[in-house]
Amino acid sequence: MLTFKRKEISHHNAPMTYPAKAEIANTKRELADRLFYMGFKQEHVKKLQELSPVITFILDDILETVLDHLMKSPEMAKIAKESSTRERLKKVFADYFRSLLSGKLDDEYFAMRKRMGETHNRFGVPVTWFLATYASFQTLLIPKVVEQLYKDPEELQKSLLAITHVMNLDSQLVTDHYMTIRMNALEEANQRNEQLQMEIASVSQEVAASVTQAEHTVIRTSESAAQILEETGQTEKSSKNLVGLAKENEKLMNEMERQFVQSAEKVGLSVEGMNNLKNTSEEIIKMTQGIEAIADQTNLLALNASIEAARAGEHGKGFAVVASEVRKLAENAKALSGQINGLIDQNNKGIQSLVLQMKELNEENHASQDNVKRVKTGLSTFQVEMENYLEMFGRNKKDLETIVSSIQEINETTSGLSLATEQLVKKAELK
Structure with a gap:
């Protein structure tokens, strides 16, 4: 290990100068x-x-x-x-x-x-x-x-200066980098803040414009909703009137249906009566045919009596007169019977025509009755639908009232937001 060479303590005069x-x-x-x-x-x-x-x-x-x-x-x-x-x-x-x-x-x-x-x-x-x-x-x-x-004061001085200088330089360098980073961060933050202020100002202006537009839109919407509410009330009233008319028409249809039934019954009775008349006419025809047969026999007998009277001569003249009258009466009876048959035949044709007309009338009556039933069914459906619409109108009316109330609250909120946005714009512009 390297160590300092120890020296005896000596006096050292430190110069008060800076190095070159x-x-x-x-x-x-x-x-x-x-x-x-x-x-x-x-x-x-x-x-x-x-x-x-x-x-x-x-x-x-x-x-x-x-x-x-x-x-x-x-x-x-x-x-x-x-x-x-x-x-x-x-x-x-x-x-x-x-x-x-x-x-x-x-x-x-x-x-x-x-x-x-x-x-x-x-x-x-x-x-x-x-x-x-x-x-x-x-x-x-x-x-x-x-x-x-x-x-060794001189070595001590150099050593202490070396340590303090290098640690001081270190602290300067580290602090410089530290503060540079902080200053860069602050500069970036300041730039972001300025950018943010500009964006806030821009956004605030856009928001202010949007809020103003929204305010106008809300007002128009509120007016439209109020108008819709009023029209809904009128529609509801009209629908109630329609329901009332439907009920009245239903009553009229019931009455018409009853009259059609009665008319059909009367037509049926008339047809039945005409059929009876036709049957009676046919019976009369049969009777007239019998009368004609009797007239023919009578005429034949009168002819035979005339022949016999001619043979009797003078005694048979009175009988011949009677026979001639009987023959005339038989011919008249036959002619009258023919006329009756003609009239009955004509009457039968008329009855048959009336029966056909009555049948057609009855069929039309049934068809009209069916139409009345369909109309009645349609009216019932219409009435049910209108009652459903009335119920729906009631709910929609309540919903519209709620919507109108909410729009009014939104309008108040939008007004407050508009004021707050204007204040924000002013603050952003001041910054």
Whole structure:
């Protein structure tokens, strides 16, 4: 193990001057002025390499002590437990110190500090607390360095300056990355906020226009709903009148149906009476045919009597006269019987025509009766449907009343929303 060569304690006069630019540590060009301002020399970088063996030897004890001390702080303990484990933290700290004492201010060194800044930001470690962590390490580390070099003030001075300079530079770099991330986040948030304000203003204007349009629409809808409600009431009234008329028509149809039945019965009786007349006429015809037969026989007898009277001569003249009269009477009876038959035949034809007409009338009567039944059935169906419509109109009327009430409430709400939107637009424009 490398150790410092102990010297006897000697007096050392520390110069109160800044180093020349040529003595400044070699690193990134953009850090040159800052390192010159700090007085961070290249020899301080070499001194860190010389301190590496001593610090590495006590590093494990320092890290364990720092971690124990960290857990005593509720805020830091909470962040440590939520974001990592003790072993991982110890490894991170060990890697950090090895990088710190390497004396290499190269790209890998700066990349590590950038990652540290991103890590602290990601896990929400307050900047004041990770700056305090540097002081916490120095609280343990510096006394150990003094313990090794207190007899050589010049080496002690160089060692302490090297440690404080490099840890100060580290804190600057980590804080710079940390604050850069925060500032970028704030800038992005500010840009998003500005964009959001613009979108809010745009949306608010659109909402205001939409609300105004909706307000007009609601008003028109309310007026239309009120008109529909009024028309529904009128339709309901008309429907009630139609139901009343349907009931009256049903009564008239019942009466017509009854009259058709009576008419059919009368027609049936008339047809039956005419059939009876026809039968009577046929009986009369038969009787007249008998009369004609009797007339023919009588005529024949009168002819025979005339012949006999002619044979009797003078004695038969009176009988001949009687026979002639009888023959005339028989001929007249036959002629009258023929006339009666003609009249009866004509009457039968008329009766037959009337019977046909009565049958046709009866059939038409039945057809009309069927039509009346169908109309009656239709009226009954119409009445049932209209009663259903009336019931439906009643429900629709209640629903429309509810809708009109709801539209009025929506109109009031829309008016309030319109006012709120106008206020939002004004606020967005002010921002």
